[in-house]
Amino acid sequence: MSETLLDIKDLRVSYGGRSFLGLRSTGFEAVKGASLSIRAGETLGLVGESGSGKSSIANTLLGLVPAASGTMRFNGTDLAALDTHYPPEVRRNIQAVFQDPYSSLNPSMTVEQIVTEPLKIHTSMSRAERRERAAELLRLVNLPETHLPRFPNEFSGGQRQRIAIAAALALQPKLIVLDEPVSALDVSTQNQIINLLYERRDALGIAYLLIAHDLALVHHISDRIAVMYLGHIVEEGPADRVYHRPAHPYTKALLDAVPLLDPARQRARRAARRAAPASELPRMAEAGCPYRNRCAFAMERCHKDVPTSLDVSGGGTAQCFLVEGGTAGVSGLKEKVTT
Amino acid sequence: MTRLIGQRLLAMVPLLLIVSFLTFSLTALLPGDPADLILGDRATAEQYEMVHERLGLDQPFLVRYVQWLEGAVRGDLGTSFFNSVRVVDAVVQRMPATLSLTLASVLISVVVGLGAGVAAALRPRSWIDRLATFGATIGQAIPNFWFGLILVSVFAVALNWFPATGYVPFKDSPGQWLRSITLPALALGLSTSAAIARQVRSAMVGVLQQDYIRAARAQGLSALRVTFKHALKNALVPVITVLSFQVTVLLGGALIVEQVFAINGIGSLAIAAVRQQDIPMIQGIVLVLVLVVMLVQLVTDILYGLINPKARPS
Amino acid sequence: MTSASLPAQTTRKSRPAWMTPSTLAVVIPSVLVLAALVVCALFAQWLAPYDPLDQDLIASLQGPSAAHWLGTDDLGRDVLSRLIYGSRIAVIAAVEATSLAVLIGVPIGLFIGYRGGWWDRLTMRLVEAIVSIPGIMVAIVIIAILGTGLHRAMFALGILYSTAFLRLARSVVLTEREEVYAKSARVIGASPTRILVRHIFLNIAPPLIVQVTLTVGAVLLAEAGLSFIGIGVQPPQASWGTMLNTAASYMELNPFLAVPPGLAIVATVLAVNLLGDVLRDSIGRGIRVPAAPSTAPARVRTAPSRPLPPRADDMLRVEGLEVMVSPKGGAEVPVVTDMSFRIARGETLGLVGESGSGKTVTGLALMGLIGAGGRITGGRVTLDGTDLLGLSKAGLEKVRGNDVAMVFQDPTTSLNPAYTVGNQISEVLRVKQGLSRRAAWDRTVELIDRVGIPRATERAQAYPHELSGGMAQRIAIARALSCGPKLLIADEPTTALDVTVQQEILDLFRDLQDEFGMAMLFVTHDLAVAADVCDRIAVMYCGEIVETAPVDDLFANPRHPYTSGLLSAMPHGASGTPPLPVIPGSVPTPGHWPEGCRFAARCPHVTEACAAPVPLSGDARLIRCVRADELVLEAAQ
DSSP: OOOEEEEEEEEEEEESOEEETTEEEOOEEEEEEEEEEEETTOEEEEEOOTTSSHHHHHHHHTTSSOOSEEEEEETTEEGGGGTTOOOHHHHTTEEEEOSOTTTSSOTTSOHHHHHHHHHHHHOOOOHHHHHHHHHHHHHHTTOOGGGTTSOGGGSOHHHHHHHHHHHHHTTOOSEEEEESTTTTSOHHHHHHHHHHHHHHHHHHTOEEEEEESOHHHHHHHOSEEEEEETTEEEEEEEHHHHHHSOOSHHHHHHHHHSOOSOHHHHHHHHHHHHHSOOOOSOSSOSSSOTTGGGOTTOOGGGGTOOOOOEEOTTSSEESSGGGTTTOOGGGGOGGGOOO | OHHHHHHHHHHHHHHHHHHHHHHHHHHHTOSSOHHHHHHOSOOOHHHHHHHHHHHTTTSOHHHHHHHHHHHHHTTOOOBOSSSSOBHHHHHHHHHHHHHHHHHHHHHHHHHHHHHHHHHHHHSTTSHHHHHHHHHHHHHHHSOHHHHHHHHIIIIIIISOSSOSSOOOOTTTOHHHHHHHHHHHHHHHHHHHHHHHHHHHHHHHHHHHTSHHHHHHHHTTOOHHHIIIIIIHHHHHHHHHHHHHHHHHHHHHHHHHHHHHTTOOSHHHHHHHHHHHTOHHHHHHHHHHHHHHHHHHHHHHHHHHHHHOGGGSOO | OOOOSSOOOOOSOEEOTTOSHHHHHHHHHHHHHHHHHHHHHHTHHHHOSSOTTOOOGGGTTOOOOSSSTTOBOTTOOBHHHHHHHHHHHHHHHHHHHHHHHHHHHHHHHHHHHHHOHHHHHHHHHHHHHHHTSOHHHHHHHHHHHHOSSHHHHHHHHHHHHHHHHHHHHHHHHHHHTTSHHHHHHHHTTOOHHHIIIIIIHHHHHHHHHHHHHHHHHHHHHHHHHHHHTTSSSOTTSOOHHHHHHHHHHTTTTOGGGGHHHHHHHHHHHHHHHHHHHHHHHHHSSSSOEEOOOSSOOSSOOOOOOOOOOOOTTEEEEEEEEEEEEOOTTSOOEEEEEEEEEEEETTOEEEEEOOTTSSHHHHHHHHHTOOOTTEEEEEEEEEETTEESTTOOHHHHHHHHHHTEEEEOSOHHHHSOTTSOHHHHHHHHHHHHHOOOHHHHHHHHHHHHHHTTOSSHHHHTTOOGGGSOHHHHHHHHHHHHHTTOOSEEEEESTTTTSOHHHHHHHHHHHHHHHHHHOOEEEEEESOHHHHHHHOSEEEEEETTEEEEEEEHHHHHHSOOSHHHHHHHHHSTTTSOSSSSOOOOOSOOOOTTOOOSSOTTGGGOTTOOGGGGSOOOOBOSSSEEOOTTTTTOOOOOOO
C-alpha cells in the first residue's frame, strides 16, 4: 500500500500522576510502551479487554490526554511533542466516532449544527455552502436530508451513530479513530454501520483506527490487527493471520473465550477447559512477561525476562518467547490446539 | 475512622486561617476611626494617641492580624470598644441560647423532613406525596420570622400555651427551657424541614429505582425491609450533605428569629455590635460562628463516612 | 445492551414538556402573581390610594375599613399603599441582588472551571470560607462596612449569592467538559473559548435559570429579614420587611398588621419557587423532551397461539402472558404479548432478543417486579404447580428468593453499596430460611467459596465497590442460589463483563446447575452466549416469541426469517469482507408495532398473508411465520 500515515513509537500514557514540590508520582500507567503504525487508507483494528489501554491510545492520539513519553508521528508531525495543542491542519485530519451515540452528540444542537460545526471551524464556507455540504454528508450515511433541523434525542442509536459518522466525514480527514463504534448498538443494526464505514473508507481513502473488544467484528474490516493486554501490544499482524493463526497465547485465549454459534463445538471447548487446572495467581504479573500468570504455556524464562516484539511467520510481531526464530507461536504448537 | 477525623481536622486549619483573615481584613475596612467611636466628639489629641496605642492601631495591618490570631489561639478575642467586657465572655454568655435554639430546630427539621420525605417517596404521585410536596414548597416560601410572629399571636397571645418572649436557660429549669424554645424552634425549623423533606424525597425516589433495590425485592425481602434497611441508608448519603449546609442556614436564621422572641442570643449581640461598629466583637462573633459550623461539618463528615463505605479512606 | 422496562421514546414530534394541564395549573397563577407584582411596582403612584408616608396619628392601628382596605399602621399610614410601594422595593431588591450575583458568579465560575489549577484552588478555598459563615452574618458584616439602606444591603446579598452561581457554573463546566460531546468538539478542533461558549454554555443555561429563580426567592426572604432586624431598608421607607418590623411591635394591639406584608412575601416567593420547579423539571435534561406517543393503539392485535400440552417434568409454564406499560404522560402500550413457553426441571431456556423485544420485562413479570409503570394484563404463570399470578403480595414475597431468584445485568449496581457482600447474602438466609446469625454467616462463606472466590472468609467482609465486575457477579449468583431456588432467572448476566470473564461466569452457571439442579431462564441479546449455556432457545421480536427450538436444531436449521437474519448478522456468523449481511431497518419501539407480522417490514420473504397477525405454531418446534413450512433459510456459516 501507500506511505505511512501514523507511526507511534514507545508510547506511554499515565493518569493521576502529578508533581508536588519536585517529587514525582507516576500514578497509574495505562499504556506501557506501545508501538503501532497505520498507512494511508488502511484500517488497523486495536483489540483488548477493559483496562487494556486501547482507549487511552485513542484519547492520546486525539489530543485529549497528553503522552507521558514516546513519539506519535502523523504526516511527519510528532503529536506527542505538541502536548495536546494540535495545529488546525492536524486537527482537521484526525476525526473520531465514539462508542455511545447517546452522549457523543450535543443534546442542544440540531443535526445540521452538529454536522457543520467542523466546517465552521476549519473552512470559510458560506452558510448556504455548509447547508449544501450537510445535506450531502447525510446522504453519504444514508439518512434523508429532512433530518437536518432535528435534535439528537429524536433518533435511534443507529441513526445517531450515522450522524456522528457524517460529522467525522465532514472535513474529509486522513484518519478517523473509531472507539467501539457499534458496541452500543443492537446486533441487527451493527452490520449496517460496519458496512457503511467500509464503503466510505473505500470511496474516500480514509484510514481507520478501529478500537473494539470483539476480535471477530474487527477482523471483518481491518487490514491489520493489534492486540493489547494491560498496556502492552502483545501481538500485531495481518488481520487474517492474527484471527486464524494467533501467535500470542493471550490472543488465542481471547479468541477461544468468544462464544461460538455452534453448540457442539462450544460443548467440546467447555470440556477441554474443565480439564485444565484453574490459575489463582493475580492477573498482573510483577516481573517478566505481563501475561505469564494466566498463560498456559509459561516457561521458566517468562518469569524473569520480558519478551520483546519478535517476528511471527505469516507476518507481524508478537511479544512472546514462543515465536523465537520466526515460528507461528502458539498456533504452531499442534498438540495444544483444542478446537 | 480516626484517620478520617484526623484528615478533616487538618483540613479545618487552612479554612479557619482564611476565614479569620477574611473577617479581620473586612472589619479593618470599616469606615471611620474607632477612636472617634470610643471617645466621642470632644477628645484631645493625647486621648486619641492613647486609644490608638491601646488598640494597637499604630501597628501595621499584618502585625495586628498576627497579634489578634495569637490571642484567638489562646482564647482571647480582645475587649469590646464600648465596655470593658471581654469578647469571649460576651459570646460564651450568649451562645447557649442560640445553640439550643439551633439544635432544637435541627431536631425538628430532621424528624419532620425525614418523615414527610420518606412518606412521599414511598408512593410517588399519591395524595401523601402531593400533600408533602405542597407543604414543603409553601414551607420554603414562608419567612421564618413571620412564621414566628404568627406562632406568637396564636399560641402565646391567643391561647397562652407558651410564653411570647424570653429564654430560660436549661440549667435554671429544663421544663421552662423547653417551653421557651418550642415556638422559636418551630419557626426556625419550618423551612429547613421543607428543604430536607424535598431532598429526602428525591433521594429516596432515586434510590428506589436502583438495581440493588430490585435485586433485594427479587430475593423476596419484604417491602418494609427493603425500604428501611436497603433504601434509606443510601438515600441518607446526599441528605447528610444537605444537612451540614442547612445547619449553617439555621444558625444564621437563629440570629433573626431571636429578635422576634426577644431572646438574648448571639443575634442581638451581633446587631448591636454592627450598629456600634464594635470591631473586636464582630470579629469574635464571626470566628466563633465559623468554628461552630466547622464542628458541625466535622460531625456530618463522620456520619457520612459511617453511612457511605466509599467515603472511607482505605 | 440493556433492555429497559419502558419503551424507548423515539416519537418524531417534540413539544415543551411544561405544556401539560397539571403544570399549567401551577404556571398560570404563578405568572399572574409575578405580573401583579411588577405592575404594582411600576405604577405604584397611580395604584396606591394614599401616599405611603402620609401620617394620621388619630387613625393609627385601625383594622380594615372602607377608607383603608387593609387598615393603618402605628403612625396611621395606609397599609395597602405601603404594601403597593413595598412591591417596588421587592422588585428592585430581587433584580439588583440577583443580577449582581449572576454577573459576579457566572464569569468567575466559568473561568476557574475551565482554567483549573491554582486559580481554581484559591478561589474555591475563598468560596468555602465565605460559605462556612452563616449567610446572614456575611450580610451583616458587609452592611457594617457599607452602612444600611436598600442598595447597600442588596450589594451585600449579591456578593453573598454570587458564590452559589460561581459554584454552579464551575461544576457544570467541570462535568460538561468531560462529556463525550465536549470531547468530540475538541477533536474537531474547536478552541477552548468556542467549546465554552457554543457547546457548554448552551447546557449551562437550564440550571442557571433554575438557580436564578431560587436566588430571587432567597433574596426576597433575606431582604425582608434584614429590614426586619433594622439593617436593611430604613424607615420610613415602605418595604415588606420594615412593615413586619412595625407589626412585631404591635402584635398584641393589632396582630392583623403582620398579615398583609407576610402574605405578600409568601405569595411572591412561592410563585418564583414554583416556576423554578417547573423549569427544573422540564429543562433539566436538554431543552426539549420527546413526547410520549399520544395516539398509541390501545391494544395490539394478536392471534392467540394454541395452548402448550402439559408435561410431567414442567417446572415453569408461561401461557399467553401479556404485559402493558405506561410511559410517563402517555397512553398504555403493550410490551409483551401472547407469551408462552415452558421450562423443564434442570433445563435452561434462553430468551434471546434485541433491546425493546420485551425479554427483560418477561423475566421481571415472572417475579412480579415490573414496577409501578407496568402491569400484567393477561396470561398464566405456573411454577411447579403454583399459580404465581394468583398469589397475594405476601405469597409472592415468600416465593421470591425461596423458589425463584434472579441475577441482574450489572453486578456493580445490583449489590447494595452500603453493606458488605457477606451481609447481603446472610440477610437473605436469615430472613428467608430463618437461620441464626452464626449459621447464616457460615453458610454465606461456604457459598462465596462455592462460586469460585478465593479467600471467602475475607471477601465476605468486602463492600461491592471493592470487587471487580466478575467477582461481584459471582457474589450476586451466590446470593440468588442461597435458598436453593427451583428457578433461576438470569438477565444478561455477562453483558457487562469482559469476554474472558464472561466465559468463567458461563462455566460457573453450568457447574452450578449440575449441582443445584434448578431450571434456568437465561435472558440475553447474544445468540452465541445462548448457544453456550442453553438447552432450548426462544427468540423474541417485538414483544412476542417468533421461534422456539432445541439449541442444536435452532443453529443448524433456523426456521423464522428473523432468527436466520440474526444468525447471519452475528460477527461470527458472517464470513469474509463487507458488505456483511444485514437486517434492513431498525426494531420498532413498543407502541409502533405493525398490525400483522411484526417482522414483515424488515423481512425478505414477506407476502400478502403477512398483513394479518400470526400465531405460534408447529409441533416439536414452534414458529410464528406463515411461510415456515416452505422457506429454506440460511444457517450460521
